[in-house]
Amino acid sequence: MESMESCVRTKLGQLGYHIHTKPYEYIEEANRWYRNELIDDFHKRTAVTGELYEIDRMNFAKRGCADDANLCEIIDINVGEDAQNEFVHAVLENNRFDTMYRRQLERMSAAGTVAAYVRLDNATYLTNGKAINGEIKLTYCYAEDYIPLRIVNDEVVETAFSSTKLGKDGKQTTLVMFTQQGGNYRADTFVFDRSGKEIEAYWIILGDVKPFAVMQVAEVNNIRHMDGFGYPKVYGAIPTLKQIDLCHMILNGDLEKGEKFVLTNEAIVEIDKKTGDPKPRSKQWKRLFVLLGRKPIDGNGYIQEYNPKIRVEEIKKAFELCLSLFSMTFGFGSKKYVFEQNQIQTATQYIGERQDCMQELNKQREEARQYISGIVRAILWFSNTFQNTSFDLTADICIDFDDSYIEDKNTRMESMRTDAQTFSDIPEFTIRYIEERLNVSREEALKVYEGQVQEDDPEVED
Structure with a gap:
């Protein structure tokens, strides 16, 4: 929300919430650079002759966010026994999770926060806070749509989401709130027309499983008034993004005057x-x-x-300095983007060589793991509650990330396989190999290993 709708702020105020709008100013500034928009007070300039002109934009904010997102790509989600796993994958596929998760990774890197919540589509809502029927759906939200309401130990336990769309009757604004009531979650939905008048409201009592999940940049957010929000990386990198655009302007100037x-x-x-x-x-x-x-x-x-001489070496050195500064402010470490053999070495290539960057990556992957696990558990709860299934909500959720950007996974798996064969008398090597190879929990890998041992060493009857 570039500017929070007045009807949303008014409704939240009536319900006793004071919403600070300062975070959305930072988020919108970050999104402007991510969208590669023209920044009037920077890209518009005046020549010494008084002539107005614009400098070109390199869109490097998008590049940094895309490279950041590559490091948290997932290739598999395993949710226990086959029927349960197949159901979860069907729901995720019907809601285009793979595509939307990738988009959310980029947008999170830019503005610091993304979220998703589970809802019932086409359900019948009763007056006693219950609902019947309905199809399980996911709604994906971004930082500008997200309103944290209550935070405990840096965890968002109550939140709201606001969205505006154009319908047949004009603009409509929807506010969805998730609050706790007696240990269970309650979901309230309010719909406003284009004039801000409330035209629809309904609510439902849910369970103790959180019906939403929030994913944030793992880096600590040091910006004031942004409690409940992740650190907007692009906002913090704006000074270096300006330097990169200035370097590009100098290069363009030399090329244009090089005739x-x-x-x-x-x-x-x-x-x-x-x-x-x-x-x-x-x-x-x-x-x-x-x-x-x-x-x-x-x-x-x-x-x-x-x-005229084109200052290639001088401009190249200036570019590398600015790219290194961007790399550091963006959380990639120094010299993430460097010119080597007439090409730019990318973030994903660089992180494979700099293992000190793996610590930051692991923290971000843990955020992604908790986010996906939260969505999956909410899906299972909704299914058990509204579709009469009996899925195991305590099942281990194993998430396999794509490491091809930072290492050759086939080489790593072959190395683990060799260790398992070489040290066959040490079960730990084999169990770890099974766990990675099948993307299962340690307990399941142990069962597979024990089953294999029994097949290889059948008991001999007396």
């Missing part, structure tokens, strides 16, 4: 007798500088070429 000039003397140029000016003849003529006077240029003849 060869031809200096000529009026002795070989036809002069208009009335005006005393050279007569234009063709487009090539505009590239000629006419020097008045009859003497040759610097004694070198009547025509002389001038080839």
Whole structure:
């Protein structure tokens, strides 16, 4: 929400909540750079001659967010026994989770926070806070849609989400609130018309399982008034993003001025007798500088070429400095983006060589793991409650991240397999290999290992 709808703020105020709007200013500023929008007070400039011009934008905020998102890509989610696992995957697929999760990773890197909540579509809501039927759906939310209501030990335990869309009757704003009531969650939905009038409201009592999940940048948010929000990386990197655009401007300036000039003397140029000016003849003529006077240029003849120098090395060094500063402020470490062999080495390539960056990556993956696990448990709870299933809410949720950006997974798995074979008398190597290879919990890997041992060593009857 670039500016929170007044009807939303009014409704929350009536319910006793005071919402600080300062975080959304930081979020919108970060999103403007992520969207590669024109920043008037920076990209619009005035030449020494008074002429207005705009400098080009490199869109490096998007590049940094995309590289950041690559490091938390997932390739598999395992949720226990087959029927339960298949059900969860079906719900995720029906809600385009793979695509939306990838988008959320980028947007989280930019603005610091994303979220999702589980809802019932086409359900019948009763007056006693219950509902019947309905299809399990996911709603994906971004930082501008998200309103933290209560925070305990840095965990958001109550929240609200606001969205505005255009319908057949014009603009409609929806406010969804999740609050705790007697140990269980309560979901309230309010709908407002284009004038801000409340036109619909309904509520439902849920269980003790949190029906929403919030994913934030793992780095501590040190910006005031942003309690409940993750650190907006792009906002913190704006000074270095400006430097990168300035470097690009200098490179463009050198390239534009790098065209060869031809200096000529009026002795070989036809002069208009009335005006005393050279007569234009063709487009090539505009590239000629006419020097008045009859003497040759610097004694070198009547025509002389001038080839401006393009400061490639100086600009390259400036670029590398700015990219390193961006890399550090964005949480990638130093020299994440460097020029090597006429190409830019990317963040994902660099992190594979700099294992000190793995600590930051592991913290972010833990945030992603908790986010996905929260969504999955909410899906299972909704299914048990409204679709009469009996899925295990305590089942281990194993999430396998794509490490191909930072290491060759096949090589790693082959190394683990070799260790398991070489040290066959040490079960731990084999159990770890099974756990990674099948993407299962340690308990399940142990069962597979014990089953294999029993097959290899059957008991002999007396």
